[in-house]
Amino acid sequence: MPSPILFKIGPIEIYWYGALIVAGTLLAAWLAAKQAQQAGEDPEHVWDALLLCLFFGVVGARLYHVASMLDYYLAHPGEIFGLRMQGFGIYGAVAGGALGLYIYARRHRLSFLRWADFAAPGLALAQAIGRWGNFFNQELYGYPCDLPWCIRIAPEKRLPGFQSYERFHPTFLYESLWNLLAFGILFALSRKASKRLLDGDLFFLYGILYALGRFFVEFQRPDAWRIGGVPTAQLVAVGLILVFGSALIYRHQRSGAAAPAEEEGQAE
Numbered sequence: 001m002p003s004p005i006l007f008k009i010g011p012i013e014i015y016w017y018g019a020l021i022v023a024g025t026l027l028a029a030w031l032a033a034k035q036a037q038q039a040g041e042d043p044e045h046v047w048d049a050l051l052l053c054l055f056f057g058v059v060g061a062r063l064y065h066v067a068s069m070l071d072y073y074l075a076h077p078g079e080i081f082g083l084r085m086q087g088f089g090i091y092g093a094v095a096g097g098a099l100g101l102y103i104y105a106r107r108h109r110l111s112f113l114r115w116a117d118f119a120a121p122g123l124a125l126a127q128a129i130g131r132w133g134n135f136f137n138q139e140l141y142g143y144p145c146d147l148p149w150c151i152r153i154a155p156e157k158r159l160p161g162f163q164s165y166e167r168f169h170p171t172f173l174y175e176s177l178w179n180l181l182a183f184g185i186l187f188a189l190s191r192k193a194s195k196r197l198l199d200g201d202l203f204f205l206y207g208i209l210y211a212l213g214r215f216f217v218e219f220q221r222p223d224a225w226r227i228g229g230v231p232t233a234q235l236v237a238v239g240l241i242l243v244f245g246s247a248l249i250y251r252h253q254r255s256g257a258a259a260p261a262e263e264e265g266q267a268e
Contacts, residue, residue, distance in 0.1 A: 001154045002136045017133030024129035025054070028122030035118040035190060045110065046118070053100035060096020064089030068225035068232065090127065091236055094210075097123075113200030120206040121186040127210070128179035134172035142169030142220030149173070159223055171220045178213035185209065198251055204244040211237035211244075 006014045029050050033043035065087040066073045066080055073080050098116065105112040134140035138157040144165035151170045155163065162168075186202050186209070215237040218224055224231040 001138065001152065004136045004138075015133075016136035020133045021126075021130045024126030025050075027129070028119065028126035031122035031125065032115075032118045035121070036115070039114075039118070039194075041114075041118075045104075045108065045115065049101055049104040049115075052104050053097040056100035056103075057093045057097035058088070060099070061088035061090065061093035064092025064095075091233065094123070111199055113203060116203035117190070117197075117199060117201065120202040121183055121190060124179050124183040124186055124206055124210065128176045128183060131172045131176035131179065135170070140172040140175075140221075142171040142174075143222055145169050162222070169220050171217060174220065175213060175217045178217070179210070182206065182209040182213065198255060200251070201248065204248050207240050207244040208248075211240040215241075 002016075004015050004017065006016045006019050008014070029046055033046040036046055037043040062081065068089065069087070101115060101119065102112045104110075105115055131140070135151070138153055141151065141153055144162060144167065146167060147169075149170065150167040152166050153168050158165065186206055189197065189205070190202060215234050218231040218234045218237075221231060221233075224233065226232060227235060
């Protein structure tokens with residue numbers, strides 16, 4: 001069975017989960033800086049905004065998790081925040097990180113959507129990397145299965161009702177591969193179709209792609225947080241697809257209608 005600990009230095013333990021999150025975050029920031037530089041912007045803004053994005057991202061991720069187990073945390077409020085807190089939600093992390101970027105962009109009079117586009121491909125890549133932390137923690141697995149790629153879960157890590165099973169769907173892997181595909185699509189568009197994209201298109205498309213993948217992944221989450229019997233992440237996914245999809249269509253229809261009007265004005 002995999003160990004959650006990457007290495008130890010005396011009493012200090014470094015966990016795979018944290019190491020992979022940090023590695024993914026730094027790689028995403030480096031890629032966003034490169035994207036900004038190629039677009040003629042100052043890449044230092046990425047590194048200056050990173051701390052603010054991380055702070056709000058961690059807070060948002062934690063609050064999403066707390067909401068998913070609200071009864072427990074109402075009974076144990078001292079465990080909501082702290083040095084040993086465990087449990088984070090990616091939807092909350094992205095929302096919090098976006099808020100941090102928005103605050104930074106407003107302070108420095110930058111276009112939030114433009115800089116969110118620079119971050120979008122790297123964000124998908126960071127999620128693909130970070131999901132492997134779930135493998136080492138023996139979490140985020142699906143229902144029992146006997147397929148060649150199914151993984152063994154230690155007895156103490158098995159969910160109630162599944163103690164008699166050994167092998168389970170690697171749900172974290174499905175999401176990781178989907179995020180890797182999303183990264184490929186977003187990165188290719190940023191290189192090949194940049195002149196046809198409006199500010200915010202890559203960010204909105206990231207939201208649609210991630211939500212689409214998450215919607216289907218949730219069918220393999222026996223431990224999913226549910227509202228009215230429906231996984232909450234699926235409800236959020238549908239909402240994101242509708243909102244971001246509508247924004248993409250509306251903005252491009254508006255842009256397409258404005259172009260002929262400008263040409264007509266120039267002809268006069």
